[in-house]
Amino acid sequence: MNAQPVFPDLKGASVFITGGGSGIGASLTEAFLRQGCKVAFVQRSDASVFCDEMEMKTGSRPLYLSCDVTDIDALKGAIAKAAEAHGTITVLVNNAANDQRHNTLDVTPEYWDWAMAINLKAYFFAAQAVIPGMQKAGGGSIINFSSISYMMGNGGFPAYTSANSAINGLTRSLARDFGPDRIRVNALAPGWVLTQKQKDLWVTPEALAGHVERQCLKDTLEPEDITGGCLFLASSASKMMTGQALVIDGGVVVTG
Template sequence: MTATFHDLKDKSVFITGGGSGIGAYLTDGFLAQGAKVAFVGRSDASAFCDEMEEKHGVRPLFIQCDITDIPALQGAMDQAAAAQGPIAVLVNNAANDKRHTTLEVDEDFWDWTQAVNLKAYFFACQRAIAGMKDAGGGAIINFSSISYMMGNDGYPGYTTANAGITGMTRSLAREFGPDKIRVNAIAPGWVLTDKQKEMWVTPEALEAHLERQCLKDSLSPEDIVGATLFLASDVSKMMTGQAMVVDGGVVVTG
């Protein structure tokens, strides 16, 4: 850890998908700042919680649920708020970039891609905002992706949802700015999580992607943590409605 965000100490943080991939590194990063972390995921994360407790001396609160079950997701958020105080920071991180082609998509698959990659984000924001209004403010970080900015093929439902996340982020930032609730997005590049390495990373594909980056190092999950902590902290108190790209310099904004 190269920076300490003192205002994150004792903050109540809720992360979707916080037990694996980038989300596990986010849980670790917020715990290192002294935050109280709760997270949800579909798979049992007891072993990960054991690891975090041994490392930080405090155990994150894990609530098992499928984020596409909106009552279960919002119920988990209520449980976290009751246990750790009103949610001050929401990180919508969970996503699924299952590969697919346009012509093979049916209505059920389309609905599922939007449910996991966009709908759950909206209703998590809705629940968090209600508590943040009462508390006098808060920070929401929605994970998007540069995939839609690049015009990638291979997962049109996913890229559609990620474009929607950016639009939703801007609208919520405008609507709830008067309540001192900041809403920003992070758009990572190709982060080499274990899942990505197992399913889609090949030497040829990685070489081609690195060729598009300004910085020639591959992205690891640790590279996304600092940007998330920054947007969660009051250090960025006048930033809202923005999409922060962390991709090694593939796409440009502005």
């Protein structure tokens, strides 16, 4: 794992991550553990082996709670269990998502509802569940993972890009509503990160070469490349930053 800066204020913080046992989420879990945080995460598939690995590598074991984030009652229950085990959650990372490819003409109302449930609805209700505790604690940080896909105008998964764009609206509204409680809400938009899922399903030499050509920085993105930005948004180093979208994509969607 890439060396990360240390943020002393994160030591001992109660952190909750959705989808924290695989892909980018697994790197986030490890990064927060290495900061001395108490980390709980949810995902559908069994993560016992991953927790064993994290305990061996970091000396701390994350709390794994089996949960489908589209089941809002189960998600709220997992958040409550995490708070009971680790104390009030002061860092929420809404990371779980599904960028399944789909054709506009084939999308049914049921598929649309499922895509919104995993890519947007779960974000809102996870935030709703942690905000009262953050208010009592005097503040907190909510980090909503989005993607550069909608910024690029990518086709092939319109329900996913619609949710990505909506995450920014949600982020800004929550930042405005709960800023007086010192609750910061920011979005983090990665570029094409080469997780194992991406490699198995969608990475081809031609597609990857074409994408890297669009980047200012010509290295491919790995999950570990996203963790530093997330730690920064979680820590007091970004204490006056809220309602923003932090892009980590190697310079694809540049501005100016």
